[in-house]
Amino acid sequence: MSPTRREFIKTVGAAIASTQIPPETAAMSAEPAPIAAPSPAPPQAGGKRKVIYDQDNSGPFGTDILGTLMMLQAGNIDLLGITMVTGDAWMKQEMAYTLRLLELMGRTEIPVYPGAEFPMLNTKEEWLLRLQLYGGHRLDPWLGAFNKNNGGPDEIKPLPAPYDRFADLKGQQDHAARFIVKTVRENPGQVTIYAGGPLTNVALAIALAPDIVPLVPEIVVMGTGFHVFTNAFNIFFDPEAGRKVLRAAWPKLTIVTVDLAEELHESDEIAPGRRMVDEIARRAVSPISDLFQRYAVEPLQQNPGRKLFRMADEMIAAQIIDPSIFTKSEQMYVDICTTPGPRYGDSMFWAKDWEGTADAGRSRVTASDSRVFVNPRQFYLGPPPSAGLVNVLLEADHDRFKKLFVDLMTKPLKK
Amino acid sequence: MPTSSGLLAHSAMVSPAPQTPSASNGKKKVIYDQDHRGPLSTDTTATLMLLQADNIDLLGICTVTCDMWAKQETAYALRLLELMSRAEVPVFMGAEEPLLNTKAEAQMRYQMFGSRTLGNEGYLGCFAKDAGNRDDLTPLPPPYGRFARIKAQPEPAADFIIRTIRANPNEVTMYCGGPMTNLALAAMLAPDIVPITKEVIFMGGGIHHSSSSVNVYFDAEAAKIGFRAGWPKFTLVTTDLAEQVHLGDDGKVDAIVDRAHAPIADLFRLYEQAPQRANPKRQSFRMPDEMMAAHVIDPTIFGGYDDMYIDIVTHNDGHYGDTSFWDASWKGIGGDTAGLGQNNPSIKAGRVQMLKDINKARFRDLFVDLMTRPINGFK
Numbered sequence: 001m002s003p004t005r006r007e008f009i010k011t012v013g014a015a016i017a018s019t020q021i022p023p024e025t026a027a028m029s030a031e032p033a034p035i036a037a038p039s040p041a042p043p044q045a046g047g048k049r050k051v052i053y054d055q056d057n058s059g060p061f062g063t064d065i066l067g068t069l070m071m072l073q074a075g076n077i078d079l080l081g082i083t084m085v086t087g088d089a090w091m092k093q094e095m096a097y098t099l100r101l102l103e104l105m106g107r108t109e110i111p112v113y114p115g116a117e118f119p120m121l122n123t124k125e126e127w128l129l130r131l132q133l134y135g136g137h138r139l140d141p142w143l144g145a146f147n148k149n150n151g152g153p154d155e156i157k158p159l160p161a162p163y164d165r166f167a168d169l170k171g172q173q174d175h176a177a178r179f180i181v182k183t184v185r186e187n188p189g190q191v192t193i194y195a196g197g198p199l200t201n202v203a204l205a206i207a208l209a210p211d212i213v214p215l216v217p218e219i220v221v222m223g224t225g226f227h228v229f230t231n232a233f234n235i236f237f238d239p240e241a242g243r244k245v246l247r248a249a250w251p252k253l254t255i256v257t258v259d260l261a262e263e264l265h266e267s268d269e270i271a272p273g274r275r276m277v278d279e280i281a282r283r284a285v286s287p288i289s290d291l292f293q294r295y296a297v298e299p300l301q302q303n304p305g306r307k308l309f310r311m312a313d314e315m316i317a318a319q320i321i322d323p324s325i326f327t328k329s330e331q332m333y334v335d336i337c338t339t340p341g342p343r344y345g346d347s348m349f350w351a352k353d354w355e356g357t358a359d360a361g362r363s364r365v366t367a368s369d370s371r372v373f374v375n376p377r378q379f380y381l382g383p384p385p386s387a388g389l390v391n392v393l394l395e396a397d398h399d400r401f402k403k404l405f406v407d408l409m410t411k412p413l414k415k
Numbered sequence: 416m417p418t419s420s421g422l423l424a425h426s427a428m429v430s431p432a433p434q435t436p437s438a439s440n441g442k443k444k445v446i447y448d449q450d451h452r453g454p455l456s457t458d459t460t461a462t463l464m465l466l467q468a469d470n471i472d473l474l475g476i477c478t479v480t481c482d483m484w485a486k487q488e489t490a491y492a493l494r495l496l497e498l499m500s501r502a503e504v505p506v507f508m509g510a511e512e513p514l515l516n517t518k519a520e521a522q523m524r525y526q527m528f529g530s531r532t533l534g535n536e537g538y539l540g541c542f543a544k545d546a547g548n549r550d551d552l553t554p555l556p557p558p559y560g561r562f563a564r565i566k567a568q569p570e571p572a573a574d575f576i577i578r579t580i581r582a583n584p585n586e587v588t589m590y591c592g593g594p595m596t597n598l599a600l601a602a603m604l605a606p607d608i609v610p611i612t613k614e615v616i617f618m619g620g621g622i623h624h625s626s627s628s629v630n631v632y633f634d635a636e637a638a639k640i641g642f643r644a645g646w647p648k649f650t651l652v653t654t655d656l657a658e659q660v661h662l663g664d665d666g667k668v669d670a671i672v673d674r675a676h677a678p679i680a681d682l683f684r685l686y687e688q689a690p691q692r693a694n695p696k697r698q699s700f701r702m703p704d705e706m707m708a709a710h711v712i713d714p715t716i717f718g719g720y721d722d723m724y725i726d727i728v729t730h731n732d733g734h735y736g737d738t739s740f741w742d743a744s745w746k747g748i749g750g751d752t753a754g755l756g757q758n759n760p761s762i763k764a765g766r767v768q769m770l771k772d773i774n775k776a777r778f779r780d781l782f783v784d785l786m787t788r789p790i791n792g793f794k
Contacts, residue, residue, distance in 0.1 A: 116603065117606065118603075118606075120514070120603065120636065120640065121636060121639055121640060121729065123762075123763050125762045125763060126762060126763060129762065175604050175605070177604060178574075178604075200603075203514075204600065204603055204604060207510060207512075207514060207596075207600055208571050208573055208574070208600060208604070209571065210511060210512065240514065240515055240636055240729075243515055244514065244515055337731075338515065338636075338729065338731060339729075339730040339731050339732070340729060340730065341730070384520075384523075385517065385519030385520055385522075385523060386517040386519050386520055
């Protein structure tokens with residue numbers, strides 16, 4: 001049996017030979033090589049890590065909201081602001097839930113910024129046409145804000161319990177991208193970006209101000225994948241933004257892949273017979289207990305076989321709150337397909353040290369036809385020019401992750 | 416609660432540019448967005464036209480990477496303003512790179528698929544193989560003798576565009592002489608400016624001469640966003656139109672060198688007349704940006720326009736940046752009647768007014784007149 005793509009990549013990474021070739025990015029690229037500094041220690045400002053929280057916060061409950069709750073509850077996080085981006089829902093719908101959630105959590109000091117209402121180029125109409133022309137997305141049939149029943153960007157439905165009503169709290173006027181630029185410049189080397197939705201706001205920020213890229217110690221992104229599926233919503237909703245952000249030379253860009261996120265689900269047990277959500281609904285304080293009771297415990301009582309969603313955004317939060325939960329990661333090259341065909345938004349990975357592998361020697365060729373330019377450092381196993389070098393999380397300590405999640409949900413509300 | 420900070424916070428080195436909300440005295444308010452290639456090019460010549468026209472209120476000059484890197488273009492624009500004694504016109508540096516396109520990919524696409532051959536549109540601007548890098552200022556001769564003393568504004572071009580259009584609703588004409596990177600960023604950050612922009616004028620693409628040109632294929636994604644955004648009026652100069660007039664035609668250059676004032680006479684003598692005399696076979700460039708300027712200054716020079724739909728190919732292949740056109744009256748010319756074929760535009764295609772029928776004599780007269788007027792004669 002041939003190895004799965006993921007095993008292959010692991011093997012390639014593990015088989016770094018004792019090559020003397022300096023690790024260099026695609027030599028054809030005229031751009032500066034991505035800086036691949038080994039994980040800098042998370043900057044601690046007064047013992048707290050400063051974070052901009054960029055999210056497609058689709059209410060009332062789900063991976064987006066749970067990621068938000070984790071970041072609100074974590075004692076070592078200084079949440080500088082929440083920026084909204086259309087993705088799982090329309091930006092204004094997300095804003096309504098987020099503002100009300102902050103009121104319920106008593107955290108009205110956190111500013112919320114409106115961001116991109118639309119992806120850079122993708123449109124609902126073209127998406128629907130692509131699905132018909134090329135076939136649907138069998139493994140991830142989710143269109144987010146473009147879902148049939150989701151209405152338009154201005155259709156904000158009444159908020160259900162426990163949100164109950166719209167917030168008195170208002171969002172800021174400034175655009176999310178400008179808030180990101182301004183905040184990163186004011187805190188150089190200190191602001192971690194949590195990117196839990198499509199990467200539109202971040203792409204706009206770095207297009208507007210490329211100087212912020214080296215000033216962000218870490219950006220954590222959810223999306224892409226090796227074998228569960230390679231085309232994940234946060235990327236295929238706005239592939240151009242995904243490509244732009246994943247290619248930028250951040251000091252550290254960490255990816256939570258769909259493969260890793262699928263290892264853990266919100267309906268999992270923390271111990272045999274003890275589901276996390278039951279535990280939280282019982283032990284947490286309001287509004288967290290209400291949210292879990294209504295949107296996790298009750299649906300599971302009605303349909304005990306149901307599996308709640310994978311813990312994608314919760315993993316981003318965990319990487320920022322306690323990165324030691326992830327026990328294995330690897331530097332890899334990544335790129336996103338932006339050709340508007342069947343693979344629009346697809347992710348591709350290449351091992352960082354592909355040159356040291358056994359096959360790399362065979363692939364090093366010289367051209368017999370002088371018209372063919374062959375870059376010996378970028379052939380067969382190597383990445384395409386301009387691919388980004390990123391830090392891919394590969395393994396998580398499930399027990400510690402679950403413990404962190406339950407602990408944060410059940411502790412008293414942070415003030 | 417932190418309050419909104421409005422625009423980006425800037426260092427206090429340069430005071431913010433004046434907004435000139437309604438002090439234009441009947442003049443046409445123009446934001447001039449340009450990949451300003453020095454020392455003399457279609458870009459620079461158009462800049463001179465707008466600086467010399469007495470019916471134009473030039474609110475600001477934005478630069479965008481394409482013909483050169485934005486930093487180099489900015490250096491040329493600033494120094495040109497000094498030479499023209501127009502230091503009051505603020506300069507805003509815009510996008511230093513296209514939204515997605517990279518030099519390495521542009522080069523690799525040409526290897527795989529060949530360069531654009533039709534119309535000799537193989538030009539890659541600052542993505543050319545031997546061109547310098549984004550931050551290179553040193554390999555460049557200092558613009559016009561030395562670098563300018565005046566400085567660019569600290570605000571990014573896209574923010575200036577947003578702020579200015581909001582302060583002058585329905586009054587601002589956006590002249591986009593380079594890729595639409597700045598315009599696309601502005602429209603994404605502030606979709607509310609789209610319906611209150613008076614007109615966008617852009618040069619690029621074509622039907623017969625070539626299916627694309629550098630302002631489109633340098634940043635195809637920005638072009639797609641810009642064309643599709645839904646501006647009240649989008650005027651297009653195609654390569655087909657621009658190729659009808661070249662700078663060297665009709666003795667324009669000699670007339671300007673003879674009659675113009677400094678520094679315009681010197682620029683044309685040094686950078687156009689001298690190379691032409693040294694190499695009589697040299698083909699002078701077409702006049703796309705000058706045509707855009709002519710349209711802004713005196714639209715009656717053009718006999719009309721075709722109403723068209725337009726869309727852009729963003730596939731990362733040999734067609735990257737190709738333009739597709741459809742007749743806006745496609746329903747009336749066979750439409751999608753069975754058996755007659757379908758002529759419909761793509762579902763999100765943009766609508767443009769494609770200029771045609773330039774009055775060459777009047778265009779020549781306007782151009783020579785503007786170049787030979789006293790410098791700032793209207794001030």
